[in-house]
Amino acid sequence: xxxxxxxxxxxxxxxxxxxxxxxxxxxxxxxxxxxxxxxxxxxxxxxxxxxxxxxxxxxxxxxxxxxxxxxxxxxxxxxxxxxxxxxxxxxxxxxxxxxxxxxxxxxxxxxxxxxxxxxxxxxxxxxxxxxxxxxxxxxxxxxxxxxxxxxxxxxxxxxxxxxxxxxxxxxxxxxxxxxxxxxxxxxxxxxxxxxxxxxxxxxxxxxxxxxxxxxxxxxxxxxxxxxxxxxxxxxxxxxxxxxxxxxxxxxxxxxxxxxxxxxxxxxxxxxxxxxxxxxx
Amino acid sequence: xxxxxxxxxxxxxxxxxxxxxxxxxxxxxxxxxxxxxxxxxxxxxxxxxxxxxxxxxxxxxxxxxxxxxxxxxxxxxxxxxxxxxxxxxxxxxxxxxxxxxxxxxxxxxxxxxxxxxxxxxxxxxxxxxxxxxxxxxxxxxxxxxxxxxxxxxxxxxxxxxxxxxxxxxxxxxxxxxxxxxxxxxxxxxxxxxxxxxxxxxxxxxxxxxxxxxxxxxxxxxxxxxxxxxxxxxxxxxxxxxxxxxxxxxxxxxxxxxxxxxxxxxxxxxxxxxxxxxxxxxxxxxxxxxxxxxxxxxxxxxxxxx
Ligand SMILES: Nc1ncnc2c1ncn2[C@@H]1O[C@H](COP(=O)(O)OP(=O)(O)OP(=O)(O)O)[C@@H](O)[C@H]1O
Ligand SMILES: [Mg+2]
Numbered sequence: 231x232x233x234x235x236x237x238x239x240x241x242x243x244x245x246x247x248x249x250x251x252x253x254x255x256x257x258x259x260x261x262x263x264x265x266x267x268x269x270x271x272x273x274x275x276x277x278x279x280x281x282x283x284x285x286x287x288x289x290x291x292x293x294x295x296x297x298x299x300x301x302x303x304x305x306x307x308x309x310x311x312x313x314x315x316x317x318x319x320x321x322x323x324x325x326x327x328x329x330x331x332x333x334x335x336x337x338x339x340x341x342x343x344x345x346x347x348x349x350x351x352x353x354x355x356x357x358x359x360x361x362x363x364x365x366x367x368x369x370x371x372x373x374x375x376x377x378x379x380x381x382x383x384x385x386x387x388x389x390x391x392x393x394x395x396x397x398x399x400x401x402x403x404x405x406x407x408x409x410x411x412x413x414x415x416x417x418x419x420x421x422x423x424x425x426x427x428x429x430x431x432x433x434x435x436x437x438x439x440x441x442x443x444x445x446x447x448x449x450x451x452x453x454x455x456x457x458x459x460x461x462x463x464x465x466x467x468x469x470x471x472x473x474x475x476x477x478x479x480x481x482x483x484x485x486x487x488x489x490x491x492x493x494x495x496x497x498x499x500x501x502x503x504x505x506x507x508x509x510x
Numbered sequence: 511x512x513x514x515x516x517x518x519x520x521x522x523x524x525x526x527x528x529x530x531x532x533x534x535x536x537x538x539x540x541x542x543x544x545x546x547x548x549x550x551x552x553x554x555x556x557x558x559x560x561x562x563x564x565x566x567x568x569x570x571x572x573x574x575x576x577x578x579x580x581x582x583x584x585x586x587x588x589x590x591x592x593x594x595x596x597x598x599x600x601x602x603x604x605x606x607x608x609x610x611x612x613x614x615x616x617x618x619x620x621x622x623x624x625x626x627x628x629x630x631x632x633x634x635x636x637x638x639x640x641x642x643x644x645x646x647x648x649x650x651x652x653x654x655x656x657x658x659x660x661x662x663x664x665x666x667x668x669x670x671x672x673x674x675x676x677x678x679x680x681x682x683x684x685x686x687x688x689x690x691x692x693x694x695x696x697x698x699x700x701x702x703x704x705x706x707x708x709x710x711x712x713x714x715x716x717x718x719x720x721x722x723x724x725x726x727x728x729x730x731x732x733x734x735x736x737x738x739x740x741x742x743x744x745x746x747x748x749x750x751x752x753x754x755x756x757x758x759x760x761x762x763x764x765x766x767x768x769x770x771x772x773x774x775x776x777x778x779x780x781x782x783x784x785x786x787x788x789x790x791x792x793x794x795x796x797x798x799x800x801x802x803x804x805x806x807x808x809x810x811x812x813x814x815x
Binding site: 417418433506509510 | 568569570587588589590592593596598600602603604613614617618647648649667
């Protein structure tokens with residue numbers, strides 16, 4: 231029953247993909263003389279290079295070729311402007327991982343404190359409300375100025391954008407732990423640390439992990455933009471660099487990789503979430 | 511006055527109203543005592559403050575005035591000396607059945623080894639008939655089984671006193687009966703002191719040594735204390751053959767249906783001495799005219815200490 235549905239869905243997905251590729255092929259099919267539109271030609275001339283690489287929007291075959299080239303050797307390193315996609319992704323993942331980890335270290339204990347103490351909640355709430363809606367990239371100039379290092383600034387931006395969902399979810403999850411469970415712990419005279427780790431943490435874990443999953447999603451969105459801004463390394467820089475080269479097939483390839491890695495990250499947190507979710 | 515194992519003196523609880531003005535007290539000037547090894551049930555209409563009283567006894571809530579003294583010490587907060595069985599079982603769903611009970615036992619005896627804790631807890635789980643389910647998660651249990659785990663958890667810490675808030679309220683009649691039997695067995699085996707809230711008159715008669723009747727709130731009072739004079743070895747299956755049963759039952763039902771509402775203005779209230787609420791033994795009363803005549807307050811069997 232299920233596998234039948236799965237099979238059907240799989241076939242349908244395949245069909246949609248083929249239609250997509252087909253439409254794309256048709257739309258980018260080169261006529262005898264590639265009719266570069268006036269604007270394109272002008273733009274290409276203005277950019278001074280790459281005119282040979284672009285004949286309008288690349289057809290699937292060119293993009294496929296880019297996939298093959300890059301995936302066949304993902305870890306080559308030929309100088310600052312030419313690294314394999316694996317290396318670039320590793321740079322991005324490293325920044326995201328570090329920024330996210332720092333955010334976890336701050337958000338979970340602080341969220342715990344806020345969730346446990348109505349006083350702290352009231353006192354910190356205005357700050358959280360003002361800081362939360364700020365686009366993480368808006369911090370970039372301040373970060374660059376005060377941290378004086380583009381790599382560290384990128385990590386800081388990831389830290390800032392991961393912080394809020396985790397902080398808010400942790401505080402909310404901790405504050406919403408069932409009264410009954412707290413009362414059980416109270417009647418058993420459970421010590422504060424044991425209560426935090428054995429009652430409140432497991433009770434709030436599903437909410438906390440939801441916050442972490444949201445944070446990770448945002449962090450992965452933001453890292454691409456941040457790397458476009460600060461340059462150097464990373465998958466965002468790769469996209470920007472290939473755009474400057476007008477190598478659109480490479481850009482499309484990188485975009486697909488960003489989506490793929492984002493999906494894997496999300497599923498990772500999805501399964502972590504499943505692990506801590508309890509049925510009542 | 512003799513020294514009770516647990517004595518409640520002048521208990522009052524006021525909840526502030528939403529607009530900040532003082533509400534009338536939920537209950538006022540509550541006095542009663544419980545002896546060691548006694549099983550006391552409290553009955554009263556919804557909202558009269560039973561849960562509040564139990565929470566004060568547990569130390570989970572503070573009374574507005576009055577004191578609770580247990581075993582010579584004032585109750586000032588929750589303590590391992592008083593095991594609580596919550597109405598909604600309150601099991602932690604991320605722990606197994608054994609884990610839940612072991613969590614309690616570990617709180618009581620932090621120095622015990624895991625093996626010793628597990629063995630101790632298994633004994634109590636077997637006592638409530640759950641020996642086969644110790645490694646299940648609460649979500650895999652029926653409502654009655656969950657409640658039994660809650661009872662095992664409270665017993666496992668071997669408290670001086672057990673507090674139960676309508677432990678069987680959410681169960682169907684059949685399951686309820688089985689667990690009542692189980693509770694009765696365990697209580698008799700351990701001669702636990704128990705304070706229990708119930709809405710079920712038959713349950714109170716089966717389990718209790720005495721039943722505290724509360725009038726309706728606000729300003730609820732202990733209207734009277736009914737001693738259950740039937741032999742202690744009564745069983746659910748046999749007890750309604752005892753002529754006392756119906757006298758007691760009628761007395762309790764009559765209170766709940768007729769007298770609890772109008773209690774505030776009745777003669778009984780005027781004669782009422784909050785420190786020594788009337789103690790009655792309807793089971794021992796000879797058959798008499800139904801208590802619906804005008805001399806309603808039944809003060810004939812008062813046997814105050
Ligand atoms: N936290 C609270 N704030 C304000 N009023 C409360 C609060 N808790 C209880 N009350 C009030 O106190 C009264 C007694 O409540 P309590 O829960 O003790 O009743 P109960 O006798 O246990 O009722 P039931 O049989 O329905 O469980 C009720 O009128 C209720 O509205
Ligand atoms: Mg109640």
